[in-house]
Amino acid sequence: MAKSLQEQLLAAGLVNNKKAKQNQREKKRQQHLQRTGKEDVVxxxxxxxxxxxxxxxxxxxxxxxxxxxxxxxxxxxxxxxxxxxxxxxxxxxxxxxxxxxxxxxxxxxxxxxxxxxxxxxxxxxxxxxxxxxxxxxxxxxxxxxxxxxxxxxxxxxxxxxDQLDEDDPYAAYQIPDDLMW
Structure with a gap:
């Protein structure tokens, strides 16, 4: 059976044991929270x-x-x-x-x-x-x-x-509106 990715990284020396265990704990905690339906504290x-x-x-x-x-x-x-x-x-x-x-x-x-x-x-x-x-x-x-x-x-x-109406009876009597006093 093939090794997991984590085991392969450990064998290659790319990840140390402490970091691998921390990732595992975090993964388990996330799975537990999903099962119980509780969310992280905001x-x-x-x-x-x-x-x-x-x-x-x-x-x-x-x-x-x-x-x-x-x-x-x-x-x-x-x-x-x-x-x-x-x-x-x-x-x-x-x-x-x-x-x-x-x-x-x-x-x-x-x-x-x-x-x-x-x-x-x-x-x-x-x-x-x-x-x-x-x-x-x-x-x-x-x-x-x-x-x-x-x-x-x-x-x-x-x-x-200034325009005059045709039926204006006073059309002949223009009233000046610009008188100078």
């Missing part, structure tokens, strides 16, 4: 350490997600600020006062020149908040800004108010 320190590691990993993932979200919001705000600043129409010699309803539902004035005033009245230009003031920008730029953040205040004059 090391509570290892379990609590594993739970703490998992909780820390989850907390770190949440913090990273929040950090990424804040970075993305800052990047979008910087893009919007750049769009407004690069496309703002400057009218340094603003002698005409244009009034509009601001974000707090109060009438706000800005000073523009006559050409900008006319374009604002027709709805070709928009007004947006920029830092502590307002900036005049073209309407197509507002579409790009709304794609990034649609909650920002954008004022565009209603150009449909």
């Amino acid at each position: 090391d509570e320190a290892k379990v609590s350490a594993e739970q703490a590691r998992k909780a820390k990993a989850e907390r770190d993932r949440e913090l990273n997600r929040q950090r990424d979200e804040m970075a993305q919001k800052k990047a979008i705000a910087a893009q919007i600020r750049q769009l407004i600043a690069s496309n703002a129409i400057r009218s340094e010699q603003g002698d005409v006062r244009y009034q509009f309803v601001g974000p707090d539902n109060k009438v706000k004035p800005i000073h523009v020149d006559q050409a900008v005033f006319d374009r604002l009245s027709r709805g070709q230009l928009a007004i947006m908040e920029l830092d502590d003031g307002f900036a005049v920008i073209p309407v197509p730029v507002t579409d790009k800004i709304r794609q990034r953040n649609d909650a920002l205040f954008i004022y565009i004059a209603d150009s449909s108010a």
Whole structure:
């Protein structure tokens, strides 16, 4: 009959007697546990350490997600600020006062020149908040800004108010809405 693997390893000198007996005891203990259905005593320190590691990993993932979200919001705000600043129409010699309803539902004035005033009245230009003031920008730029953040205040004059109805009895009496006082 052939020798067992353990006996062959002992004969070859690859394993010593002490190690062979220890392996045999461990094997018998495992077989006994399987027969009796009892499990090894769970090391509570290892379990609590594993739970703490998992909780820390989850907390770190949440913090990273929040950090990424804040970075993305800052990047979008910087893009919007750049769009407004690069496309703002400057009218340094603003002698005409244009009034509009601001974000707090109060009438706000800005000073523009006559050409900008006319374009604002027709709805070709928009007004947006920029830092502590307002900036005049073209309407197509507002579409790009709304794609990034649609909650920002954008004022565009209603150009449909200038169109007259056919059955309006007061069509012959036009009321000027841009009177200068």
